[in-house]
Amino acid sequence: MASGVSGYAAISTRVRAMYSDLLTPQDITRLSDSPDFQSLAGALKSTPYGKYISGLKDTELTPRRVILQIRQRLADSYSSVVQQAPEQTRPLIKQMYRYFEVGNLKAVLRSIQTVSSWNSDVPAWERVREVLFPFGSFASIPAQAMVDSGNIASAVDLLKGTPYEATMSFAMKRFSTEQNLFPLEVALDLDYWRGLWGEIKNLSGRDREMGAKLVGSLLDLNNLMWVIRYKIYHKLSEEELINYTLPFGYRVKDEDVRAIAAGSDIAAVVSRIYPNITDVNMLLEHPQSGLPKLEHHLKQQVMRQCISAFIGYPFHIGLPLAYLILSDFEVQDLVVLIEAKSSKLKDEEFHPLLLKTNMIQ
């Protein structure tokens, strides 16, 4: 216990302070009441995101730029937590942070694949950099050089010495025959989550228990959505579904994934794992609109796990992890708001997509 208290004393104080700075459901509702994007950006200035946005000139106040600045706060949260986390848990936090680099890597690869269809007046990198997560000094991929390289093979060559080298070298064999980014992206995802789970297994005691609970819940969400989507949209075979998913998680077990892969009723499996999600059958009847809603329900399950981590004994990795996951969800909510307001969507079109406001219903 002493090691837990000594290791987590400073970080749990800091995280609790940062946790109190997260937006409340009421804040999100207030922001969503903004009539347009400009008012939303103005309203954001009076939130903890204000200091990230107030530096922007009026001409820079575009949705993309504001989203980038908002993500900067999440990046700062990660840096702060990584620096203060006990030594033995840092690899886990760093691996978790790498999620955004994996996202960046996918965005870079997609941009290389589609760059030929872009307006040639604007340099490709200028367009790509705006959508990348501001990873800062933690970045290990040479994103600009990859975009400038102009083709996937040369770009992947530039990943030598990065944590993605081995995974990509295997997946590139398939890319070169199929000319499709799907195998590369799946390989990156599987490698990322395996790495994350591996870091949890390296922990012990309460850290391991909380890590498995929180990260496992996130993994459940992804694993379940992968197998459902691959089955419904990509019509993959049983053996492919098994190879493209993972055999571990918190509530979703390997048997569940294999059951779906083997052709069991998806709704029955999901309802057995999450009995409190009541309308699974209805959601799966119209997958186009139903699957995002199912994902939304699953995200709320994760949020509940995160919020419960703040109750009870505080000296473990659960608090920092929960805070980081909640921060990420908050940023996702804000991105939904910004996109919705800049596209002038009606309230009823984007409100159901907000995670926080729907938590209080």
Add this chain to the structure above:
Amino acid sequence: MLFPKEMSEVELIVPSKDLVAVAKVLSGRGVFHQVDSSYLGLESLGPSTWQEKAGSLSAMERRVQAIMQSLSLPEEYPVKAEVGSMVDLDALRPSVDRIDDEVKGVSDQLSAENKRLELLESQLRQIEPIADVKVEVGALRKSSFMHSILGVIPSANISRLKTSLLRVPHVFFTLREDPQKPVVWILGSKSNSDVLERAAKSAYLNPLSLPEEFSGTPEQITELLKKEIEVSKKKIAELGANLVGLASTYKNDLQNMLWDVHISRVMADAIVRFGQLRHTYVVVGWVPTSELETLTTRLKEASREILIETMATSRSGHHTQVPVALSTNKWLKPIQMLVGTYGHPSYGELDPTLLMAFTFPLLYGAMFGDLGQGFVLLVLGILMHNRIFMGGMQSLGLLIAYCGASAAFFGYLYGSIFGFEGHLIEEYLHFHFEPTWISPMENILSILSIAIDAGIVILMFSFLLGMLNNIRSRDWAHLLFGHTGIAAFIFYICFLAMLGGFLGDTALAPKVAVAINSLPLPFTTLLAVFGIIVMFGGFFRNMVEGHTLIEGKGIGGFLMFLIQSLMDLIETVISMLSNTLSFIRVGAFAVAHGGLSLAIFSLAGHEPDFGFWVTIVIGNIFIIGFEGLIVGIQTMRLHYYEILGKFFHGGGMHFEPLKLSPSKEEA
């Protein structure tokens, strides 16, 4: 020290002919924070040629760096690097081309040979696991009834691949165990070939590409491959030696080129952000006022016709665009680190470092008052600071030393030394040591009351600092009606008077609150009046700032406003009460310290034998490590939650001056 350095905005009009000289001065001094002023230029002039030049210089810098990398030369600048004029790329290019061609010729050959070696070794690795199989390699592919897949697979995917084939009859061999690239062989019936292929493909199994130019058994192919590898290695060694020779020949030339191109690129990057007029350039930026005179003199030396306009920026008013340079002091570094974790001060805002340098050790010492243990912390802190002991925590050394000194001082006041207090000191240590102020264990209620009093004083001081910040930023709305404004402050005073009146006769009553209550003022009326002002603070702030008074329309909007205002008031009262009572922990920890020491003594027994002293030593180590840490957290918590939040907002922009070479820290 109390405020960030005063900054001056500098606007320069530079004649085109002196552009480079001025850029050199601005980049060379490390005191000029540039602001992008390219938008001030004339658009009719078209794109700046400097943009192109900066691009070319950047490309050239990368090229020189690439050559140095090929030669395994570290990217270092010459020992006696001087800031010369802008490099002439046309003059430099032939030399770079010549070296590049020479290096590239050798390095291309080397990389081709390396690739060949890699391929040969990979082929060898692929064939090694089946080296003792006495069959022709080609026969594996020619079976009529069996489907065979031989390949390399990511080790993490093996178990998943096996799972995916559970329902298909097959045989699975791992021919070579390898943490990275194990070789596996799957054998199944021809009728299941499509399932086997799909499973293998989705598990990222890469079939082995056995060299078709080699024929025979695996053993024979292995022999041939080994010979080829030897030849290839010899060639690589020769080419490597050639590169080493080139590196020693061109090292100085490349370092000089890199430095010249680097400083030119930095200056060109700065110039790109100047506003270009017809015959002049506009430069805008920020300089610490203390450095202004020296910079101005240097600029005038560089250009006689330069026009310099400087505007000292007062620290009052809102200045979100002013970069914030903080005074650095090595003795306050750990405190600055604590403040930095909370936020970077904005311009004009009070830098709480100095205040925290006083309050942090003070509160820590009050909670952990022990002469002996404090002295141990002091020594430990000094050792850590000087990297003699636990060097990894050097950055915290001074903070621990300050807290130790304060704890020792309070230990002197409390009459506590290594947990020995009162008669225990005479009994076991054989000297007389009385508390010079108060013994927390014997005056529990008094020490708790004093702690609340100290908290009240600190909170009132924080309120005043918050108001000072509001005055300096001319934020009149928050000064009058903000959560730490005048109305809230008076409400807090009235609240304390009520608290004083309520607890007046008890030993726990804070003296400051009782004293306020004794003042001949109508506190009940004032509490009601200022309560209403605090309740409708948002309304009044909107009024002063000229915003919409009540957000939301109609009766629903008004009702919501009333409910929100009432909640604001309740929240304010609760936070005032909790903030004030929060400081009770200072007294509580002083008492707990004595209690913990008593627990150690009861474990140690009464006889001062060897076991007794061992228990006392271990107990003291435990107290220093465990309680010392918890007290540290509590001190930090008091600062972050109760004190800094009252007046410190942070969010300032970091001062990032132009520099030609990275500082030692950055390097």
